[in-house]
Amino acid sequence: MMPIYENDEHEFLSSKAKKIENNNYIKGLLFLTDKRIIFEKKGQKSFFRASPAELDINLFLYNVENANYAKPAFPIFTRQVLSIEYYSDSKKLSRVDFAVKKSKSWVDQITRLATVAKRDESNRKEKEMLENKKHELDMARAKAPRANIGMAVFGDDKKKNPYENIRENMAEQNNNENLPDTAQRCPRCGFPVTDDMTYCPNCGYKLK
Incomplete structure (x- = not known):
């Protein structure tokens, strides 16, 4: 065998x-x-x-x-x-x-x-x-969290802006920090920005 x-x-x-x-x-x-x-x-x-x-x-x-x-x-x-x-x-x-x-x-x-x-x-x-x-x-x-930079928002314009709470919170923080009135802010979330910034560091909105 x-x-x-x-x-x-x-x-x-x-x-x-x-x-x-x-x-x-x-x-x-x-x-x-x-x-x-x-x-x-x-x-x-x-x-x-x-x-x-x-x-x-x-x-x-x-x-x-x-x-x-x-x-x-x-x-x-x-x-x-x-x-x-x-x-x-x-x-x-x-x-x-x-x-x-x-x-x-x-x-x-x-x-x-x-x-x-x-x-x-x-x-x-x-x-x-x-x-x-x-x-x-x-x-x-694959499991690591990714930043939501450049994230598109879809849906009805009448719905609440998802950045509204962020804008309100940032405004409150800015008041507490006594920022000058002339400080520039992101049009989307209200985060303080400067002239040399291309994107908002908070929501990723393109400033220029």
């Missing part, structure tokens, strides 16, 4: 292997791609029933911390022990061992591909972080 690969995923190595777990050997197939290390348990057949192959390990290479191999104690054994250290989903450093042929080739390929995978994953996370910051900045700008 072959694992299901992604469209841009490529297989580099595959071999029969035995996963070593609690001094037990679990037979299966070991696969190495440019993204993952996959181990499939071998299916079981008996007189009464049969069980299919089962996905046992699906390890992304950017989580691999180290890979090494050990030569067998007796040369007659052709399979060497391949050890892979990796970070689990809980960020805990774990290890899995396999008895597999040509384990040095597995170590070399895993080390090379894991380096590339770590770099790509780091770039992906950095790009994602920048996109999130840009999105947050755009949202903040």
Whole structure:
């Protein structure tokens, strides 16, 4: 049984292997791609029933911390022990061992591909972080209040002037401040203005 690969995923190595777990050997197939290390348990057949192959390990290479191999104690054994250290989903450093042929080739390929995978994953996370910051900045700008400078007023001329209250308030403030009678005021809201002003600083009315 072959694992299901992604469209841009490529297989580099595959071999029969035995996963070593609690001094037990679990037979299966070991696969190495440019993204993952996959181990499939071998299916079981008996007189009464049969069980299919089962996905046992699906390890992304950017989580691999180290890979090494050990030569067998007796040369007659052709399979060497391949050890892979990796970070689990809980960020805990774990290890899995396999008895597999040509384990040095597995170590070399895993080390090379894991380096590339770590770099790509780091770039992906950095790009994602920048996109999130840009999105947050755009949202903040969209929610920021905007001045009503140059705002057009539509409707029936008979209705109350929306700047009437402002004009009254400004007139009251001007009286309190004892402004001279010769002070110029905005024709729209009555705010004090000077000759060098092009727009009213209170309502945005164009003076010149």
